[in-house]
Amino acid sequence: xxxxxxxxFPFNGNGVEALDCxxxxxxxxxxxxxxxxCKQSKQYDIYTRDILHQYRELHVLAxxxxxASFRKRKEIISSLGIxxxxxxxxxxxxxxxxxxxxxxKNCLIMAGxxxxxxxxxxxxxxxxxxxxxxxxxxxxEYTLVGSNVVIAGGTTVGESCYIGSGTNIINGISIGDASLxxxxxxxxxxxxxxxxxxGNPARDLNTLVEQKIL
Ligand SMILES: CC(C)(COP(=O)(O)OP(=O)(O)OC[C@H]1O[C@@H](n2cnc3c(N)ncnc32)[C@H](O)[C@@H]1OP(=O)(O)O)[C@@H](O)C(=O)NCCC(=O)NCCS
Numbered sequence: 001x002x003x004x005x006x007x008x009f010p011f012n013g014n015g016v017e018a019l020d021c022x023x024x025x026x027x028x029x030x031x032x033x034x035x036x037x038c039k040q041s042k043q044y045d046i047y048t049r050d051i052l053h054q055y056r057e058l059h060v061l062a063x064x065x066x067x068a069s070f071r072k073r074k075e076i077i078s079s080l081g082i083x084x085x086x087x088x089x090x091x092x093x094x095x096x097x098x099x100x101x102x103x104x105k106n107c108l109i110m111a112g113x114x115x116x117x118x119x120x121x122x123x124x125x126x127x128x129x130x131x132x133x134x135x136x137x138x139x140x141e142y143t144l145v146g147s148n149v150v151i152a153g154g155t156t157v158g159e160s161c162y163i164g165s166g167t168n169i170i171n172g173i174s175i176g177d178a179s180l181x182x183x184x185x186x187x188x189x190x191x192x193x194x195x196x197x198x199g200n201p202a203r204d205l206n207t208l209v210e211q212k213i214l
């Protein structure tokens with residue numbers, strides 16, 4: 001079988017971890033694309049964005065984003081100018097995808113992730129190892145979910161959120177767009193957009209700082 005050629009963007013932690021999730025029976029890794037010309041690797045070729053436009057047969061997995069930059073994921077991914085059909089979705093062979101689960105394009109689903117009945121993962125989402133998204137929950141476009149996160153049933157996480165590792169989110173609530181949930185938080189109530197929640201029970205870090213509680 002002729003293998004499909006694949007580029008990963010950028011050369012970051014998610015991109016390197018994505019290699020564990022891709023079937024190299026199906027794909028041939030051409031290398032990474034990165035905007036930082038100083039990045040170097042002994043193992044992989046690193047290209048500028050030009051390669052994406054020179055060779056339109058290349059498939060792409062774009063996984064930028066960190067707690068510092070997650071709100072810009074939509075802008076960064078859109079700026080690549082890649083048709084939706086060129087994106088792949090990488091699902092680790094030891095992830096569990098339940099009945100009637102939907103996973104969009106350009107998603108990265110790492111080892112041990114469990115998506116149970118009717119869960120929906122929209123386009124451009126990364127879910128790190130051992131996280132569980134329960135039945136009827138929705139993870140919005142461009143959101144990053146850390147490792148060991150539990151999202152209980154019927155909860156909606158908005159677009160462009162960052163859910164820190166080890167977070168638990170109670171069932172049936174919603175997390176507004178562009179919210180940041182700090183490492184190890186327990187979210188027990190719905191959260192408005194652009195929030196920055198930490199702790200157990202989680203509280204808005206911006207409010208705590210304003211009130212001089214932290
Ligand atoms: C929330 C977060 C982004 C920090 O935001 P920040 O604005 O830089 O906050 P600071 O580090 O300045 O901390 C401000 C205060 O909040 C507290 N705080 C920060 N993160 C916290 C967290 N996750 N839980 C509880 N308290 C936290 C700090 O202890 C500090 O309190 P202090 O002033 O009494 O010392 C970061 O701590 C975090 O949780 N990032 C997610 C990391 C993650 O999940 N990584 C996984 C990668 S796979």
